[in-house]
Structure formats: structure tokens, C-alpha cells
Amino acid sequence: MTFTPQQLLRLYPGLWRVRYGSEFLALLEKTPLTRTVVVDVIRLAAREWIGHTRIGRLFLGCIVAEAATLMAYGLSRVVPPTAFFGAYRMDSISGIVLFGLSSLTPLLVGSLLIILRTRHDRQFTWLGLPYQLAALFGAAAWSEWVGFGWHIAGHAAPELTWNSAIGSALVVTWMLLLLFNVDRSRESFSPWRGPASWVTSDWH
């Protein structure tokens, strides 16, 4: 697979591109884009996302949570029932549901932390209502989804209701807001963009 310098630059967080994009592109244009160079450039992009943006850390958290779920699922299928693990073996549908749920955990926890940490920002009055509402309904939907996963796994749990459908829609909206808000300039701000502090920056 071949990449152009512009495509490689687009892998980097917006604030990084604002600071280094132009000079980095000039360097990429003068450098033969061998496989080693492309891997080097992609590796730094991943580092910058994870090291400097909260969404990068959330994404990493999702991957770790999903890997943990996969491992737990695999263990529950492979390891013979013991006194420690009990007799329970996860079936494939509950495995899939838990896999999906596990990716939400870091997003929900991370988003709540961000909201709590930014509450003293002067923009918080604008942000507060939509984000807190989404958090509230999201938490409600989350609890029902967990119940649903538990139910599929063979345990008694409350049935899915309209609450969870509305909550689910709000969670999706919330996550979309997260995704669209993380990579904005610190100066421009509106309720539909994110708080500046969502992007931590050493990039001046």
C-alpha cells in the first residue's frame, strides 16, 4: 500500500498539524516513503494521539477493554469449570454483547471524568446541559445494556424498554459529540464543539 505525504500528515491530531504540519509535510515530500519511513510516521502519529489527546487515550482504553473481554470470553470457553471460575461458560451471543459493552466502558468513564474536570471552565455553563443530560441518559442506557448482556448470559434481568432505546440514541449522540469535539482549535468554541481541555497539548 502506498501513501502520499498528505495522507500521512492527515493521520496526526489537528493541533499537532497546526504546529508542525507545514514543515513536516515539506520533510515528507523530500523523503522517499519506504515502508520503514511509513511505519515510523504512523508510529509517531499513534504516539501523539495517545500521548496528547484524550480521545486517543479513550480509544486505547476501548482496545484494551475489548482485548480483555476477548480474553475472558476465550478463557470461559477453554478453561474447564473449576471452583474458582464456577460452571459458567459464556455463549457466543453474550460474548458479542459483552464485547460491544466493553468498548463503551472507557468512553463512558473517560467522558464523565472530562466533564467533571472541566466543570470550572467558563464555558461549562454552555456545555453543562447537553453533556450532563447525555451523561444521565447514557448511564441509564448503560445500566440496561449491562442488564441485557447479563440476561442473555442466562441470568434474570430487566427487559429492554423505551428508556434504553432513547438512552441508546443519546449515547450514540454523545459519542459523536465526543468524536467531533476532540480536535478543535482552542480558541473557537461553541456548545456543539468541545471544551478546550479535551485536547491536552504540549504543541504550543
Place this chain on the structure above:
Amino acid sequence: MKKAPDSLNDLGRFSEPALLILISLADSPKHGYAMTQDIEAVSGQRLGPGTLYGAIARLEARKWIEPLPADDRRRPYRLTGAGQKVLRARLDSLRAVAKIGHARLVEN
């Protein structure tokens, strides 16, 4: 050996590229491509663009190098006073290690 505060070791996997960048900027300001060429000539290592800019960003954040006004799209960097101190300390440390290594080779 006790680690000096604000040492290059704090830069993790970027500590070696950072040292090479500081050495490259020790005689004159350079932009990214010129640094790559200079480092290759001095050390035989060709730094990838990602490694180079990863190290540049970290050195700049610590104020060991600073950007100069851009020439077209290329932006030169120069060593700061703090960067000179860090570089000097690191080179002294390397010289001490090299001296001990050479002495042990002679003993054998």
C-alpha cells in the same frame, strides 16, 4: 549513576534521536531535512521523519531548542542556552563512560 534532573533520559525512546538533534544544532540552526542529512553524515543513522519530529516536539517542549521564523515551509531550529547545558552534561557523561570502557579494554 545518579540521573541528572531534566536529563535526556527522560525522553524515553526519543533520548538518542534527541541527543543527535542537539549535536546537529550545536554549530548552527537547521531545519528538519538538513538535520536528517547532518545526523546521517555524523552518525551514520538516518532518522525517520516521525522519529525526528517526535524528538523535536519534545525538545521544544522542554525549551532545549527553539524555532526560528519559517523559511518557506521549512522551519529552522536552534539550540537554546538550556539545551547547550543539557548537551554538554550528556557529552561529559558519555566521555566518562567511554574512558572507563577504554581503560577496561586495555586492562584485558
